[in-house]
Amino acid sequence: MEVAINKGRFSFRGGVHPADRKELAQDQAILPGPIPSQLVVPLSQHIGQVCRPLVKKGQLVQQGELIADQDAYVSAPVHAPMAGKVKEVSLQPHPVLGRCMAVVIEVDQNSVGQADQPQLPADLDLAKYQPEKIRQDVRNAGLVGMGGAGFPTHVKLDPNPNRPHDTLIVNGCECEPYITCDYRLMVERPLKVVVGALLAAKAWGSRQIYIAIEDNKPKAIQSISNAIRAIGVEGRIEVAVLPTRYPQGGERQLIRAVTGRIVPTGGIPPMIGVLVLNVATASAIADAVVWSRPLTHRIVTVTGSAVARPANLEVPIGTPVGQLIDHCSLKHAAARVVLGGPMMGIAIADPNTPIIKTTNAIVVLGDHELRMGQQGPCIRCGRCVDACPEGLNPSLLARTVQQYAWDLAKDNFITACIECGCCSYVCPAGIELAGYIKTGKAFLARQTSKKT
Ligand code: SF4
Ligand code: SF4
Known part of the structure; x- marks a missing residue:
């Protein structure tokens, strides 16, 4: 058939x-990534309740051992990506949240081994x-x-x-x-x-x-x-x-x-x-x-015009982003490091930021790939409206955020924005429409959570 x-x-x-x-x-075929000396494994790598740590400083952990969990239904446990010793449980960089509690593991270099693929x-x-x-x-x-x-x-x-x-x-x-x-x-x-x-x-x-x-x-x-x-x-x-x-x-x-x-x-x-x-x-x-294999590793694309040897690497969760960039080498200075793609990804400044369960790519961009220059005034061309896959008016929504006109933003369905970045991509005036809209959505979400 x-x-x-x-x-x-x-x-x-x-x-x-x-x-x-x-x-x-x-x-580039999937290859094992470099063996890190230390992993930073955040307690929150999902939507939902943050996990509670189940390990303490100085404790030895095996690869795949449960190290954090939470009783809440909307939550997901966290496992040790590699064997090693818990160095600390402390506030660490996080690719989405900025900072988050994490289990830091000193990797046992004698027991390492990439996840085999049966x-x-x-x-x-x-x-x-x-x-x-x-x-x-x-x-x-x-x-x-x-x-x-x-x-x-x-x-x-x-x-x-x-x-x-x-x-x-x-x-x-x-x-x-x-x-x-x-x-x-x-x-x-x-x-x-x-x-x-x-x-x-x-x-x-x-x-x-x-x-x-x-x-x-x-x-x-x-x-x-x-x-x-x-x-x-x-x-x-x-x-x-x-x-x-x-x-x-x-x-x-x-x-x-x-x-x-x-x-x-x-x-x-x-x-x-x-x-x-x-x-x-x-x-x-x-x-x-x-x-019965827990989620301890994931495949990450390391790429971008600044990367000398782009790769698809299977790496333990918690590997620092900077270590993967070093592994693939830079051929010229990085102007921006983005986790995820250039349309929806998040730019990071700290190379110690770890890979988490949702990190699919590290994109290292050069100067020539960034849209530099001043934002111009909106010329009412309508391209952002044509490009929006959700049928929104991005130009109007960005203005509502600039003017703190939150009722108007809600009336025009700002929360329906999927943050795809198409509007910013097509705007000839270089207006970061998606950035304004994301900021507005985050503000409204905070307001809503304060009220509840
Ligand atoms: S980022 Fe939002 S407003 Fe802009 S095109 Fe995508 S869905 Fe539409
Ligand atoms: S694409 Fe830019 S210039 Fe054109 S209408 Fe939208 S915001 Fe204005």
């Missing part, structure tokens, strides 16, 4: 076509894995959305019995420029992605599975299709080949493009019977359920 290829029957509005610069790292047999008996057990294994392994959102995966896999739960989309679009870690995963370890998708669908109770990939990744499409055929699940999984357009991998845009369904403004995909998981999360589900 042939693998069904769904050529994206639908589409989404807006979006842009930035230079993808994937050629820098896309042909091969999945194509004849794996998936019938023996029951939904509740899959969710429990996923929770025990500390899985969170590895595409950037960081929502605990066991919570996502728990279906609401009062709502439909018919469609799982595994997101392999990787539409952000520069990033190639998901691409390499699909090319090199497709069986894990497919098995993880089947396990996730079983846990969530969905009938239909799509693996969505942009059409600029023919090798990944081929590799995933071969894995589907090898397992004999051609009738169960469709490969959705979508046009290359940013932000094709945005959850709301992806659902629209693959199924034609629209997630309501302010709503979440399960409201319309859809669950979206990143391909790296699917692969980690296979690790967690088939081998």
Whole structure:
């Protein structure tokens, strides 16, 4: 039976076509990263309650040992990425939060070893894995959305019995420029992605599975299709080949493009019977359920015009960003280091910032890639409105933030902004529209949390 290829029957509005610069790292096979002398493992690497540390200064820990947990449902435990000795539990740099409590581990250099990659047999008996057990294994392994959102995966896999739960989309679009870690995963370890998708669908109770990939990744499409055929699940999984357009991998845009369904403004995909998981999360589900392996390592793309040897490295969580940049060397001075892609990523200044479960890329940009120069006045060209995939008026929203007009901002759906950066990208006046809007959203979120 042939693998069904769904050529994206639908589409989404807006979006842009930035230079993808994937050629820098896309042909670099996944390799083990350098062995760090110390790991900084934050207690918060997910959306939800921060974990409590379960280890003390001076304690020896083994690779994969539970070092932090929390009783709250929306939370995910944290494990020691490598064996070593706890140096301290203290406030440390964090890529998203700025600072956060973390377990600092001095790595035992005698017991190091990168996570091995056991091969999945194509004849794996998936019938023996029951939904509740899959969710429990996923929770025990500390899985969170590895595409950037960081929502605990066991919570996502728990279906609401009062709502439909018919469609799982595994997101392999990787539409952000520069990033190639998901691409390499699909090319090199497709069986894990497919098995993880089947396990996730079983846990969530969905009938239909799509693996969505942009059409600029023919090798990944081929590799995933071969894995589907090898397992004999051609009738169960469709490969959705979508046009290359940013932000094709945005959850709301992806659902629209693959199924034609629209997630309501302010709503979440399960409201319309859809669950979206990143391909790296699917692969980690296979690790967690088939081998009981906790999430201790992840693949990170180290790239950018300033990087001498771009790479896709499998590294322990907690590895300092600066160490990975040194490992790949710089060919000229870095003007900016961004965690994630240049459209949605976060610029960092501290090289000691650690890799966390959601860090997919380190992009080191040179001067010539930054938009320098003064912001000009808005010339009312409307390009930001055309580019916005959420149908917002970014120019108006940015003005509401500049003028502290919070009621007007809310009336114009500022919270519906997905922070994709398309508006800033197209603005000929160089106005950092997305930056203003993000600031406004953060301010309103703080106001709301103070009131509750
Ligand atoms: S950042 Fe927000 S306002 Fe700007 S294009 Fe994206 S969704 Fe629209
Ligand atoms: S793209 Fe820039 S210049 Fe054009 S309308 Fe939007 S804010 Fe104004």
